[in-house]
Amino acid sequence: MTAFESNSLRSYSQEEVQQILQLAIARQTHDHNQEFSYQQIIEIAAELQISPEIVKSAEQDWLGQQNEVQQRKAFEVYRWSKFKKRLSNYTIVNIFLxxxxxxxGNTLSWSLxxxxxxxxxxxxxxxxxxQTKGEEYETAFQKWNRKHQIKQTINTVLNKWFKTWQA
Structure with missing residues (x-):
């Protein structure tokens, strides 16, 4: 059996195909900062017999995932800043006490x-x-995200309102 015949008899799951192609694309682009145009993505998909509609849908899903990742990063920064504030308050109060x-009393007693x-x-x-996993984290994230979206909506409405008054 030749190498070609053994290669043609192999089969891979969808996940394995994705992983192999991801590695191949990474190796193809010597410069990891190389970007692909949307047209290039459509051409690659066409070669794999993937319709442009499916690519568009997948792109929208990916953009949604990227948005959520950015929101979670912002939430982590928010939590960290709130913790630093509480830590400094704790330190100041306890040093004072x-x-x-x-x-x-020239000694430490009740303050300990x-x-x-x-x-x-x-x-x-x-x-x-x-703690970045679990139900409490998800609840806190959802609550923060709703507040954040409400603030963004209010800011957008106020900006539009101010622009109409300036015009």
């Missing part, structure tokens, strides 16, 4: 209990902030 206790309880709250806050 420790200094009050130290100045008031407050520090211990605040540390427990801080650990729980860290756990909740950096």
């Amino acid at each position: 420790l200094l009050m206790d130290l100045i008031g 209990y407050i520090l211990l309880f605040c540390s427990l709250a801080l650990v729980l806050d860290i756990w909740n902030t950096f």
Whole structure:
């Protein structure tokens, strides 16, 4: 059996075909920053007997996925900034209490209990902030996303309204 015959007898699942073609395209483009035009994508799809309508639908799905990835990144930045604010508040309050206790009695006593309880709250806050999976995370993301979309809608309406008044 020749190498050609053994190659023609092989079969691959759809996922395996996608992975092989993805690697082949990556190797084909020596420069990883090379971009393909929409027309080139349509031509590649035509060679694979994929209709332009399916490509258009897949592109829309991909754009939606990319939008969600960007939204999740923005949500992570938002959560991180909120955590940093809470951490700085925790630090300032506890330093103040420790200094009050130290100045008031030349020793640390009652402030250590407050520090211990605040540390427990801080650990729980860290756990909740950096937990990126699960139902609570999804609920928090959906809530933030709705607020974000409402703000964008209001800003768009106000901008249009101001533009009509300026004209």
